[in-house]
Structure formats: C-alpha cells, structure tokens
Amino acid sequence: MSVPPVVSQDHAALLASTDPKLAANKRLVYDMYRIVLQAGLADRAHEYIADGYIQHNPNAGQGLQGLVDYVRATRPERPILEVLDLPLVHLMAEGDYVTTTFVRPEKDANGETYYSSWFDLYRIEDGKIIEHWDPMLKSDPKIDPNDRKL
Structure with missing residues (x-):
C-alpha cells in the first residue's frame, strides 16, 4: 500500500520568510500557480511570467506565449481560490529560485492508487x-494537475 506524503495545512507558514526577497519570490510563484495554473486564467500570466520565459517542460512552448498556450490547452478557467487546493507538501526559496513540491496521486496497471511527488523549480528575475x-517527459500526456487531488 502506498502512503501519501504529508501535505501542508499551513500555507501562510510556507510563504513566510524573514528575508523579504525570499518571501516575495515565494508569493510570486504561489500566486502564479493559484491564478494561472490552478484557476486557468492564462490571460493573467503576464503578471507573473517574463516575456523571455525559458521553459524546460518539453511539452510547452517557450516564452510567455508558450505558457499561455499550454495553460489554455490543458485546463478550463475556474474560480480563483485564496489558497492552493492541490496537495502542497512544501514551498522553499533560496536566492532567485523557488521550488514547489506536490503530492500526485496516480493509478497503477491494476487500478490501485499510489502516490508520487511532483517538483517544479522556478527562477525569478526582476520580479517575474x-x-x-519540472520532470515532465515528451512521452507524458499534457495534463491538468488540478485533476490530481487527494
């Protein structure tokens, strides 16, 4: 039997930092995930994503427009929630980098649920x-991670 990782119940604590730059970077990534990736509001991506955005997910295009196109192709628009409702394990920042870790429930060949972890790393420059x-492979289908809740 697969045991799910423990998810955070206190997102405010994850967003907190004694370093104002790290707190701002974590908030930027958190809000981008909440508004663009969770709510699917691709038209707001420019508020968080730089024009010259470099994408290392092989299934999404480069630049701001590449992310906008990917979001539009993989998820519907939803209401904006105050917190992420995906199972967030941890959010950490160091320098200009922010890492998110989520639990990802999956099904094996027998239809049994097991749990994996999904990591995203973001680099911040000039406030965007x-x-x-992320670990996405070309062979992976385009997914809406919002369908992967506990």
Missing part, C-alpha cells in the same frame, strides 16, 4: 518568473 523546470 523567467525560467521553469
């Missing part, structure tokens, strides 16, 4: 997200 990494 300029670069992104």
Whole structure:
C-alpha cells in the first residue's frame, strides 16, 4: 500500500520568510500557480511570467506565449481560490529560485492508487518568473494537475 506524503495545512507558514526577497519570490510563484495554473486564467500570466520565459517542460512552448498556450490547452478557467487546493507538501526559496513540491496521486496497471511527488523549480528575475523546470517527459500526456487531488 502506498502512503501519501504529508501535505501542508499551513500555507501562510510556507510563504513566510524573514528575508523579504525570499518571501516575495515565494508569493510570486504561489500566486502564479493559484491564478494561472490552478484557476486557468492564462490571460493573467503576464503578471507573473517574463516575456523571455525559458521553459524546460518539453511539452510547452517557450516564452510567455508558450505558457499561455499550454495553460489554455490543458485546463478550463475556474474560480480563483485564496489558497492552493492541490496537495502542497512544501514551498522553499533560496536566492532567485523557488521550488514547489506536490503530492500526485496516480493509478497503477491494476487500478490501485499510489502516490508520487511532483517538483517544479522556478527562477525569478526582476520580479517575474523567467525560467521553469519540472520532470515532465515528451512521452507524458499534457495534463491538468488540478485533476490530481487527494
């Protein structure tokens, strides 16, 4: 039996930092995820994503427009929630980088649920997200991660 990782119940604590720059970077990524990726509001991506955005997910295009196109192709628009409702394990920042970790429930060949972890790394420059990494493979289908809740 697969045991899910423990998810955070206190997002405010994850967003807190004694360093104002780190707190701002974490808030930028958190709000981008909440508004653009969770709510699917691709038209607001420019508020968080730089024009020269470098995308390391091989299934999404480069630049701000590449992210906008990917969001539009993979999820509907939803209401904006005050907190992420995806199972967030941790949010951490160091320098110009912010990492998110989510629980991702999946089904095995027998239809049994197991749990994996999904990591995203973002680089911030001049108050916007300029670069992104995740473990997506070309062979992975385009998904809406909002369908992967506990």
